[in-house]
């Protein structure tokens with residue numbers, strides 16, 4: 001392995017962005033955007049290094065706020081949209097499946113289903129997509145008295161709980177990043193909820209896609225309930241507004257210089 005030899009980026013298959021300053025996340029409202037004041041200054045530098053060195057592989061973003069940073073990377077590098085992905089709610093979906101598995105005393109790997117939208121506070125569990133024990137979880141919830149909203153909240157808060165305990169999170173997100181990277185390197189064509197550009201929402205957000213050597217090789221179309229569709233629109237609008245604000249800020253800064 002060679003460290004810090006940027007010229008090798010030309011031959012790189014995958015670059016993972018995990019830069020950050022995670023201590024900034026320590027805010028009362030646990031907002032992943034708290035870190036943005038740092039990451040928005042670094043991402044353009046990394047993007048420039050990728051472009052200057054002829055990187056033309058797949059880019060996996062872990063850096064927060066994940067969906068906005070993934071969008072910034074795509075715009076700044078000019079790479080095809082399907083070659084730039086964020087780990088998004090891959091991690092949050094795993095947390096949700098773990099909570100459902102615990103509640104039903106089933107291995108979380110036997111639970112399928114997705115958290116959608118922003119890797120942040122506007123994400124939600126699309127319960128209509130969750131199946132376990134051969135049934136939709138909504139049916140099992142009625143039969144066995146599961147409180148889905150409580151499971152959802154515990155999954156959403158999962159990252160903060162780990163953060164409060166250790167002041168960083170590592171294993172979960174690293175597992176998600178490795179899974180996504182391996183899907184590219186092995187051309188696995190695995191279906192996973194990653195941050196990918198969805199034309200109909202006009203933004204990067206987490207929605208299941210098939211990932212292989214060419215990045216996002218197919219996008220799924222879920223039969224969401226009207227309520228879930230509305231939540232996804234709200235999440236998309238939030239991401240777009242934050243990105244727009246950042247682009248305006250960067251433009252004003254450039255004009256002032």
Ligand SMILES: NC(=O)c1ccc[n+]([C@@H]2O[C@H](COP(=O)([O-])OP(=O)(O)OC[C@H]3O[C@@H](n4cnc5c(N)ncnc54)[C@H](O)[C@@H]3O)[C@@H](O)[C@H]2O)c1
Pocket residue numbers: 018019020021022023025035039042043045046061062063064065066087088091119168169170173
């Ligand atoms: N998407 C997710 O699911 C998820 C989960 C956990 C953490 N994160 C994010 O991942 C990022 C990293 O988290 P962490 O806990 O490792 O943070 P950290 O603060 O412990 O480490 C960040 C590292 O990035 C380095 N860095 C900063 N600017 C750089 C640059 N321009 N080039 C190269 N390296 C640079 C720093 O020197 C530091 O070593 C953060 O943005 C964090 O919020 C995302």
